[in-house]
Amino acid sequence: MVGVGQFDIDLFLRILPDLAFGAFVTLELTSLSILFGLIIGSIAGLARVSKNRIFFGISTLYVEIIRGTPLLVQILIIYFGLPAIGINLRPEPAGIIALSVCSGAYIAEIVRAGIQSVPLGQMEAARSLGMSYLQSMRYIIFPQAFRNILPALGNEFIALLKDSSLLSVISIVELTRVGRQIVNTTFNAWTPFLGVALFYLMMTIPLSRLVTYSQKRIGTYEMK
Amino acid sequence: MIFGLRNKGYKSPPVDQRMIKFIKHPPNLFPMKYLLEIQGLYKKFGDIEVLKDINLSVERGEVVVIIGPSGSGKSTLLRCINRLEEPTAGKIFLDGIDITDKKVDINKIRQRIGMVFQQFNLFTHLTALQNVMLAPVKIKKIKKDEAERNAIKLLEKVGLGDQIHKYPAQLSGGQQQRVAIARALAMNPEVMLFDEVTSALDPELVKEVLDVMKQLARDGMTMIVVTHEMGFAREVGDRLIFMDEGVIVEEGEPIEIFRNPKNPRTKKFLSVIL
Numbered sequence: 001m002v003g004v005g006q007f008d009i010d011l012f013l014r015i016l017p018d019l020a021f022g023a024f025v026t027l028e029l030t031s032l033s034i035l036f037g038l039i040i041g042s043i044a045g046l047a048r049v050s051k052n053r054i055f056f057g058i059s060t061l062y063v064e065i066i067r068g069t070p071l072l073v074q075i076l077i078i079y080f081g082l083p084a085i086g087i088n089l090r091p092e093p094a095g096i097i098a099l100s101v102c103s104g105a106y107i108a109e110i111v112r113a114g115i116q117s118v119p120l121g122q123m124e125a126a127r128s129l130g131m132s133y134l135q136s137m138r139y140i141i142f143p144q145a146f147r148n149i150l151p152a153l154g155n156e157f158i159a160l161l162k163d164s165s166l167l168s169v170i171s172i173v174e175l176t177r178v179g180r181q182i183v184n185t186t187f188n189a190w191t192p193f194l195g196v197a198l199f200y201l202m203m204t205i206p207l208s209r210l211v212t213y214s215q216k217r218i219g220t221y222e223m224k
Numbered sequence: 225m226i227f228g229l230r231n232k233g234y235k236s237p238p239v240d241q242r243m244i245k246f247i248k249h250p251p252n253l254f255p256m257k258y259l260l261e262i263q264g265l266y267k268k269f270g271d272i273e274v275l276k277d278i279n280l281s282v283e284r285g286e287v288v289v290i291i292g293p294s295g296s297g298k299s300t301l302l303r304c305i306n307r308l309e310e311p312t313a314g315k316i317f318l319d320g321i322d323i324t325d326k327k328v329d330i331n332k333i334r335q336r337i338g339m340v341f342q343q344f345n346l347f348t349h350l351t352a353l354q355n356v357m358l359a360p361v362k363i364k365k366i367k368k369d370e371a372e373r374n375a376i377k378l379l380e381k382v383g384l385g386d387q388i389h390k391y392p393a394q395l396s397g398g399q400q401q402r403v404a405i406a407r408a409l410a411m412n413p414e415v416m417l418f419d420e421v422t423s424a425l426d427p428e429l430v431k432e433v434l435d436v437m438k439q440l441a442r443d444g445m446t447m448i449v450v451t452h453e454m455g456f457a458r459e460v461g462d463r464l465i466f467m468d469e470g471v472i473v474e475e476g477e478p479i480e481i482f483r484n485p486k487n488p489r490t491k492k493f494l495s496v497i498l
Contacts, residue, residue: 122348124345125346128334131363135362135363140347
């Protein structure tokens, strides 16, 4: 038996299935949130480049509020605050909503920058052929913008995956929460938390590799 | 007939079929409809008046060449014709339809007006073939294989039959510009606008683009060409327009204007550029 303060291999092996379960929940929450975040972010990002003042105003307000407040506070408001106005959510939906709304704001800014990174001439050429604004966006601007924002989107996904650890405060049993529960029962903080960190790395490193790879793949067929 | 009476061997000549056709269908000596008619066009950017009372009529098959110093409003005029710029005042008719009317579907109008830009503006994420095919397939809803056949034909016409699967980044400037011409032609436009299409090209690449445009003019395409290529203006232009400070200063036969410019401003410009 190895003492507290040193890495306990036996304990580590015993808690592996629990950590794997926690990692799975984390991945699940993050994937759902990024999916909804992408939808929210695309719409808000489009609104951010819109000439329509109402769309622009609402989306700008949304982005400013979300980016100006801590995610933890947003989570607390949605889970503990909303019941005050009659909206009671279970932890998981509340968590997913909080992460989606938050990542949506960041993705909106990524989408805006991506759209603006496509030269104006592309839009003009598309319009001169008779495409409508939305057709030009869909066939010309978005595909090029997507390529430009892919690294940023990947980074956002990784950041969100790490931020999902904050959901442990509203009793969602994801990776970080699993770690804390093990610590509470084994009184060993060193091994479980290192295990937790290891599992986060096992998810984030392949993800960042994937981002780099897809970036290269998209880049090669075009540039020479 | 009188001679015929005397000379039995004489036969009156057969009536020329062309003559009958001419009498039955006399040419329209007063065509009211120009393909393109610009009336009293003004364009302001803020307080700056870029176009002042432009009046211009273009016939079918005519090649109009617009020259003038930079900042004279040539490009703006061109961009007003397909409403990439909204005119401040005035009317523009395409085949009798007022395209400045807010009720008109500008996307439908733009399908009838091809435009080629100084900076090519090819879609960088698509191959040459896809660049040419995209609009016919997505907007005109032409079947893919038919659009592809047509696109290949057009790319061959501009001399790029062997480059169809390359991306814009893999093509030279001259090749890109020829793809851009093919892309505009794929929509079967009635008039083509060329906005200084050779200005961004290396000198040795200018000719290949001009040759394509010359061929297009020979095929009877209606063209409005903003250019600094005086040789092209002289050789291909049916009419030359000299613009300066937002107004049409002088217009007429290219050879006539080059030889004998009437306006002092035209004189000055030509003396610098020729």
